[in-house]
Amino acid sequence: MKIHGFLLLLFFVFLEGATYAQILEETETDSTTTGEYPYVLPIWGQKVQDRGMADQLQLPFGVNLNYVNAFIELDITEFELALNGHDLSDFLNVETLNFQEVSGTTNGVNFRADAWILPFMNVYGLFSAVKGGTNVTLMPTWKNELGEVVLQLPEFSSHVDFDALAYGIGTTLVFGWNNYFASIDMNYSRTDTDLLNEQVGYLTLSSRLGYRFGLSKKNKDFFIAPYLACMYRDFVGAKGNSGQINMSEIFPDLENVFNEKADDKIAANQEIINDPGTSAAERIKLQAQNQAIETIQGKINDSGVFSSEIDYSIRKEMVQPITFQFGFNLQINRNWMVRGEYGVSDAQRFLMTGLQYRFGIKKKGI
Structure with missing residues (x-):
């Protein structure tokens, strides 16, 4: 059956804001460039000019337009549910909801503006608009004190779409020698979505190592620079997120499925209880199980949870x-x-x- 994954709530975004600043290459040169460095940035640009390597610097300002597509798997580590101030976490929580899979995809446009503050240090701001989707699969399961399953619903799955906006800042440090280059990048972004009350913080750390290949003997500015990298991405300030949603949006037809499954389980247990060949110990065990199912069924039905606006709190972590x-x-x-x-x-x-x-941007008077 389909569920409108409120776990979309737990997934937002996502934006990859990492910058891939190019190379400050410290190539040896026999020439000495004289004169004044023409641009307002980077600081120490004149020192690079005096050393005859100003032609190795990128132009100091840049704007970037990027397309980003991402897929990620998540773990749900905490989940709480409340209806009209009544806490339902004893019956609906991470353990009883039994999440089988939580994953998300995002497609977005990322705009970044940057500047070389120092010859080896780039700073930037970013803004992203993304569309995404969350896939959630769960199999609600309730157990008794002995760990035995007393009620298990069929597996539910759903795909839910969402929109988000994100903005952030970052910096990149670059080192080069001959045509080799290395960089370290860090950026922090926050994401707004209507699905969550709080913004979601996101940290990206990365390092890259590559080599620059010239593609034209006549034009030294025409080149390709392939690289290998390692990237770490994760949520920050992970205290969880909260919001509100109607249970009917999360689990369409769940009320019917829940009650049918509970009634079928009670009826199946009762048949065994009524069988003359059933031992007294087994009868007592199944009668206690039916009583537990009826208690769960009654509390959940009486709460009105299937058709009411509910408050939730959820915490998620990246699997890898x-x-x-x-x-x-x-x-x-x-x-x-x-x-x-x-x-x-x-x-x-x-x-x-x-x-x-x-x-x-040139200095005044140049």
């Missing part, structure tokens, strides 16, 4: 926050660059493509 990445930067000239990156792990997939435009 680390991925291995590989990608490239293709610089066409000093103004235009194309980029792409793919990352994969057992529980994540990540794809990004984008276009970057760079420019300089």
Whole structure:
């Protein structure tokens, strides 16, 4: 059966805001460039100019437009449910809901503006608009004090779509020697969605190592720079998220399924109880089981939970926050660059493509 995964609530976003700043390459040169460095940034740009390596710097300002597609698996570590102030967590919680799978996908456009503050340090701001979907599968199960299953509902699954907006800041440190380069990147973003009361914080850390290959002897600015990377992504400030939703949106027809399953279980137990060949100990066990089922059924039905607005609190964690990445930067000239990156792990997939435009702002009087 279909459920409108309120676990979409637990999944938002997602945006990959990582920057892939290009190379500050410390190539040896016999020439010495004289004159004043023309642009307002980076700081120490004049020192680089005096050393004859200003042509190795990127233009100081850039704007990027990227497309990002991501898939991620999640673990639900905490779940609480309340109706009109009445706590239902004893009957509906992480253990009894028995989540089988929680995963999400996102597709979004990521806009990033950056500046080289220092020759080796880039800072940036990002904004993203994404559409996503959450897939949830669960099999509600109730057990007695001995750990024996007294009631288990059929497996439920659902796909729910959502929209989100995210914004953040980040920085990249870059080192280069000859045509080799390495970078370390960190960014933090927050996401807004109508499904959650609180914003969701997201941290990305990454490191990259690559090599630059020239593609033209006549044009040294035309090159491709493939790289390998390792990336860590995870939620931050993970105190959980809360919100409100109607139970009928979460579990369509769950009331009928729940009561049919409970009634069928009680009837099946009663047949065994009425069988003359059933032992007294087995009768006592099944009678206690039926009483437990009736108690659960009565409390849940009396609560009105199946048709009411409910408050929830949920906490989730990524199954595997680390991925291995590989990608490239293709610089066409000093103004235009194309980029792409793919990352994969057992529980994540990540794809990004984008276009970057760079420019300089000259000092006054130049």
